[in-house]
Amino acid sequence: MAWLGLTLLAALGWWRLGAARVLLALAVLWAGWVLAALWAGGLDERATGRLALGAVLLPVGAYALLIGALRRRAARAATPRPGEIGARPGPAARLAAPAQPPAPAPDIAPPADPEGPLTDPELDRYARHIVLRELGGAGQRRLRAARVLVVGAGGLGAPVLSYLAAAGVGRITVADDDTVGLSNLQRQVIFATADIGRPKVRAAADAMARLNPHVAVTPLARRITADDAALVGAHDLVLDGTDSFAARAAVNAACVAAGVPLIAGSIAQWEGQVALYDPARGGPCMACLFPAAPAPGLALSCAEAGVVGALPGVVGSMMAIEAIKHLSGIPDSGAGSGLRGRMVLFDGLWGETRSIATRARPGCAVCGGTG
Numbered sequence: 001m002a003w004l005g006l007t008l009l010a011a012l013g014w015w016r017l018g019a020a021r022v023l024l025a026l027a028v029l030w031a032g033w034v035l036a037a038l039w040a041g042g043l044d045e046r047a048t049g050r051l052a053l054g055a056v057l058l059p060v061g062a063y064a065l066l067i068g069a070l071r072r073r074a075a076r077a078a079t080p081r082p083g084e085i086g087a088r089p090g091p092a093a094r095l096a097a098p099a100q101p102p103a104p105a106p107d108i109a110p111p112a113d114p115e116g117p118l119t120d121p122e123l124d125r126y127a128r129h130i131v132l133r134e135l136g137g138a139g140q141r142r143l144r145a146a147r148v149l150v151v152g153a154g155g156l157g158a159p160v161l162s163y164l165a166a167a168g169v170g171r172i173t174v175a176d177d178d179t180v181g182l183s184n185l186q187r188q189v190i191f192a193t194a195d196i197g198r199p200k201v202r203a204a205a206d207a208m209a210r211l212n213p214h215v216a217v218t219p220l221a222r223r224i225t226a227d228d229a230a231l232v233g234a235h236d237l238v239l240d241g242t243d244s245f246a247a248r249a250a251v252n253a254a255c256v257a258a259g260v261p262l263i264a265g266s267i268a269q270w271e272g273q274v275a276l277y278d279p280a281r282g283g284p285c286m287a288c289l290f291p292a293a294p295a296p297g298l299a300l301s302c303a304e305a306g307v308v309g310a311l312p313g314v315v316g317s318m319m320a321i322e323a324i325k326h327l328s329g330i331p332d333s334g335a336g337s338g339l340r341g342r343m344v345l346f347d348g349l350w351g352e353t354r355s356i357a358t359r360a361r362p363g364c365a366v367c368g369g370t371g
């Protein structure tokens with residue numbers, strides 16, 4: 001009867017707890033029983049038989065479990081998932097595939113050691129990055145160790161913040177002094193209707209935390225000025241999606257003073273542009289290309305001229321891609337090319353994209369034009 005009860009308990013436990021835990025419990029029970037029998041005065045013939053049975057069955061069970069886990073891991077690594085057709089599963093893919101069905105990832109803060117190995121939940125979350133030959137585990141660790149300042153949590157900020165948080169950029173500071181308005185929601189898709197009236201940086205930080213608890217977000221409910229070189233200097237990269245010339249010029253000046261690269265995007269109506277300004281490492285700053293504010297009426301804001309809602313989605317996503325490339329060191333490795341010394345122009349009305357070369361302007365009042 002005792003064996004029957006134990007078998008039923010084991011079957012129930014196997015179903016509810018999983019094979020590994022039940023096997024461990026049986027091993028503990030068996031070892032305890034052997035010790036108790038020895039304590040009570042040695043082993044009779046029947047007890048010796050049970051001892052031998054356990055000594056055979058438990059290693060066999062452990063071996064079967066190990067083989068099963070290895071087979072599941074191999075099957076998951078070898079099977080392309082939807083959207084992965086054409087991907088080449090390499091060692092990184094096998095590393096990324098969990099042996100067991102993924103358990104809900106715990107809501108944990110970024111690891112204390114940003115240079116340490118990626119945790120199992122991180123390997124699973126970033127698996128599609130890790131299988132990219134150009135990015136891989138090393139690039140993902142660089143993203144995690146990166147510190148990025150995003151200026152402007154509006155139309156461009158929405159995709160920039162969403163994709164950088166989703167990509168696992170470890171520390172993101174977001175600066176904006178505005179609150180969410182009803183007319184923002186046509187394109188600023190990081191916000192929901194319930195966020196109307198909230199500070200944009202708070203609502204954006206909440207959305208990013210929901211998206212990826214591994215990312216540390218610092219909301220800064222103010223504008224960035226030309227005197228913010230110290231703040232900018234605490235970051236590896238700045239992304240600017242503000243929509244006024246004065247704000248953009250201030251961010252550019254702070255980046256030049258701090259020697260920090262700047263990815264700037266801008267949009268109007270159906271057109272947008274993206275550039276990487278990094279005069280400390282070659283190429284122009286923004287003021288080399290746009291030394292003075294446009295004449296009144298020539299450069300209308302989105303509120304005045306209008307903007308198609310999906311346009312910031314395109315241009316902001318291009319900014320996020322350039323940031324991911326830059327932070328993970330892809331252009332420096334010779335794979336692809338960044339936007340230092342180039343500007344990409346997108347025309348949504350005609351469905352066209354083109355790229356133009358940009359050069360430092362000798363005598364630039366901001367960077368000196370020596371880049």
Ligand SMILES: [Zn+2]
Pocket residue numbers: 279284285286287288289360361364365366367368369
């Ligand atoms: Zn310049």
